[in-house]
Amino acid sequence: MKALVLTKDVRKGDPGNAFELEERPIPKANPDEIVIKVSHFGLNYADVMSRRGMYADRPALPVVLGYEVVGEVVEVGSEVSHVQMGDLVLALTPFGGYAEYAKTQGAGAIRLDAGTNPAEATALATQYCTAWMAACHMINLKPGDKVLVHAAAGGVGTALVQIAKWKGCEVFGTASRPEKMDYLISQGVDHPINYREKDFVKEVERLCGEDRIDVAFDPIGGKNFKRTLGLLGSGGRIITFGASDWSSTEGNFLDKLKIGLGFGFFHPIALLMKSKGVIGVNMLRLGQNKPNYVQEALEEVYTHYRQGILKPTVDSVFNANELGQAHARLESRGSIGKVVVKW
Numbered sequence: 001m002k003a004l005v006l007t008k009d010v011r012k013g014d015p016g017n018a019f020e021l022e023e024r025p026i027p028k029a030n031p032d033e034i035v036i037k038v039s040h041f042g043l044n045y046a047d048v049m050s051r052r053g054m055y056a057d058r059p060a061l062p063v064v065l066g067y068e069v070v071g072e073v074v075e076v077g078s079e080v081s082h083v084q085m086g087d088l089v090l091a092l093t094p095f096g097g098y099a100e101y102a103k104t105q106g107a108g109a110i111r112l113d114a115g116t117n118p119a120e121a122t123a124l125a126t127q128y129c130t131a132w133m134a135a136c137h138m139i140n141l142k143p144g145d146k147v148l149v150h151a152a153a154g155g156v157g158t159a160l161v162q163i164a165k166w167k168g169c170e171v172f173g174t175a176s177r178p179e180k181m182d183y184l185i186s187q188g189v190d191h192p193i194n195y196r197e198k199d200f201v202k203e204v205e206r207l208c209g210e211d212r213i214d215v216a217f218d219p220i221g222g223k224n225f226k227r228t229l230g231l232l233g234s235g236g237r238i239i240t241f242g243a244s245d246w247s248s249t250e251g252n253f254l255d256k257l258k259i260g261l262g263f264g265f266f267h268p269i270a271l272l273m274k275s276k277g278v279i280g281v282n283m284l285r286l287g288q289n290k291p292n293y294v295q296e297a298l299e300e301v302y303t304h305y306r307q308g309i310l311k312p313t314v315d316s317v318f319n320a321n322e323l324g325q326a327h328a329r330l331e332s333r334g335s336i337g338k339v340v341v342k343w
Contacts, residue, residue: 009053016324066097068125143168313337
């Protein structure tokens with residue numbers, strides 16, 4: 001099979017220089033696994049950070065990246081019963097998705113209806129499952145909650161906005177470009193904020209008046225996290241699921257220290273006295289340690305997708321030989337919704 005293998009860290013220049021197309025053996029399924037002939041795989045910001053050598057969970061080089069795939073089941077382990085040979089499936093893959101064939105735990109896959117848009121389906125895995133885990137499992141959004149979503153035009157951001165609106169929340173969404181403001185409005189965001197034109201803290205304070213934010217979702221980290229934490233009122237919660245600020249650094253010790261310190265220092269007593277909560281979501285860890293949580297999230301997300309409640313936006317679809325361009329598109333922060341690659 002063909003696999004797009006990350007062979008070196010590339011932080012500047014053409015992202016395509018980081019990958020080589022190699023022939024590798026088709027993987028074999030263990031009893032609790034399945035093997036999938038991949039038609040489409042999705043990109044996530046963790047892929048960019050992995051390519052830049054800034055993602056702690058990435059295995060040693062050379063490595064095949066990729067967290068989600070859509071394709072046909074070609075082998076089923078003896079302990080897997082909910083999918084069968086020939087099924088069209090969506091699956092979370094703990095690395096290995098950038099290949100013509102990928103294997104994963106059976107618990108990390110669900111069967112798709114015939115005719116399901118494969119590019120849209122890729123967004124339902126890592127991004128929509130992250131949003132579902134954050135907004136419906138780790139916390140429970142309630143009608144009337146004031147919810148702040150950072151990077152609201154991205155894949156996870158889009159999912160969080162849709163879930164929050166479905167739950168009856170008032171949504172504040174940040175993004176960086178005028179066209180993204182239009183997109184946020186189309187998604188139902190009540191208060192779109194261009195953080196390059198306005199200080200999001202001052203703007204949220206102006207819009208909220210005496211009230212404060214009930215829930216905030218932050219994939220950026222650093223000072224953004226610290227400033228957002230200050231916007232929470234009593235009972236407020238901030239859910240962090242990334243640190244994209246990390247990828248804008250050169251990766252040296254001082255840069256990392258600066259971003260790490262930017263998160264600020266907070267003691268459990270301070271959280272207790274102000275009745276605030278800080279929650280982290282890492283789907284890779286959950287997939288490794290709580291696969292039943294992941295399967296439940298996949299099923300819930302797909303059910304709500306079929307009902308029309310969740311509607312992924314596909315930014316672009318690249319061919320496999322355009323992987324570098326796909327990475328560049330995602331890294332530019334100009335994408336709106338999901339970046340997808342097909343074989």
